[in-house]
Amino acid sequence: MSQLQILVLALIQGITExxxxxxxxxxxxxxxxxxxxxxxxxxxxxxxxxxxxxxxIYFYREVLMMIVGLLDFVRRRASASSNLFQQVVIGSVPIVxxxxxxxxxxxxxxxxxxxxxxxxxxxxxxxxxxxxTWGHSVKRAADVNRRDAFIIGCFQCLALNPGTSRxxxxxxxxxxxxxxxxxxxxLAFLIGIAANLGGSxxxxxxxxxxxxxxxxxxxxxGVLTFFVGLATVAFLMRYIRTHDFLPFxxxxxxxxxxxxGLIYSGALSAWHV
Numbered sequence: 085m086s087q088l089q090i091l092v093l094a095l096i097q098g099i100t101e102x103x104x105x106x107x108x109x110x111x112x113x114x115x116x117x118x119x120x121x122x123x124x125x126x127x128x129x130x131x132x133x134x135x136x137x138x139x140x141i142y143f144y145r146e147v148l149m150m151i152v153g154l155l156d157f158v159r160r161r162a163s164a165s166s167n168l169f170q171q172v173v174i175g176s177v178p179i180v181x182x183x184x185x186x187x188x189x190x191x192x193x194x195x196x197x198x199x200x201x202x203x204x205x206x207x208x209x210x211x212x213x214x215x216x217t218w219g220h221s222v223k224r225a226a227d228v229n230r231r232d233a234f235i236i237g238c239f240q241c242l243a244l245n246p247g248t249s250r251x252x253x254x255x256x257x258x259x260x261x262x263x264x265x266x267x268x269x270x271l272a273f274l275i276g277i278a279a280n281l282g283g284s285x286x287x288x289x290x291x292x293x294x295x296x297x298x299x300x301x302x303x304x305x306g307v308l309t310f311f312v313g314l315a316t317v318a319f320l321m322r323y324i325r326t327h328d329f330l331p332f333x334x335x336x337x338x339x340x341x342x343x344x345g346l347i348y349s350g351a352l353s354a355w356h357v
Contacts, residue, residue: 085301089120094305097131098138098312102273102320104212104252104332105339106205113198113343129287130302134309136280139273142317146274164226171228175237175275180282182241202343204247209336212256216329220262225270232261236275250276252332265324273317
């Protein structure tokens with residue numbers, strides 16, 4: 085990869101993984117708009133690992149709390165840490181289970197189509213608007229229970245459709261359940277750690293088994309993604325303390341409409357499905 089491609093991919097993954105606008109959708113679109121060769125699953129896994137590390141570093145207090153919670157859970161000791169650990173695990177189960185089925189039946193290859201990205205961008209952007217506008221703002225992450233964790237986890241499963249946005253749809257579910265914006269985002273990112281980390285490790289393991297080398301350019305892209313992601317999550321968490329998700333909703337609708345226009349105008353005839 086060229087330095088420009090590394091920079092663009094790192095910016096896209098680092099920004100869109102946290103903002104509710106779909107990282108997978110943008111990653112799929114980059115080669116089509118730039119003419120670059122698809123960066124490949126391995127590069128996607130490494131950049132995704134970069135954002136996972138950024139999440140862990142930014143929410144290090146909560147991550148340490150979950151580690152303590154694991155120990156308390158093993159010792160059968162009730163605590164706030166144990167509760168957070170259990171709810172994050174419960175919230176992670178649905179997408180891990182469904183993700184294994186998707187991988188087994190290779191569903192992802194069918195779903196990676198720009199028309200679906202465009203539709204998902206618009207539809208789930210509007211769903212986010214509804215949840216953010218009419219959802220109550222009364223709950224905090226400490227209030228999460230098994231029911232809420234499972235429901236948020238089920239919402240996260242929808243992110244297996246490119247263009248949906250994992251962070252966006254998970255925050256949507258949390259907002260529907262009444263969590264205030266910063267707490268909804270916190271839950272979305274904490275619940276997403278296991279799925280994102282597991283997905284990246286699995287892809288890296290497959291690459292190792294197939295003796296596929298990891299290039300320095302891919303490592304550089306992953307490291308740069310980490311720093312972009314860290315800056316982005318810090319920005320988002322600060323922004324949503326006093327602002328709503330409307331700008332992201334508008335962006336999603338405009339992006340989806342633009343892609344549909346390009347597809348049906350014939351400018352992207354190779355994308356017709």
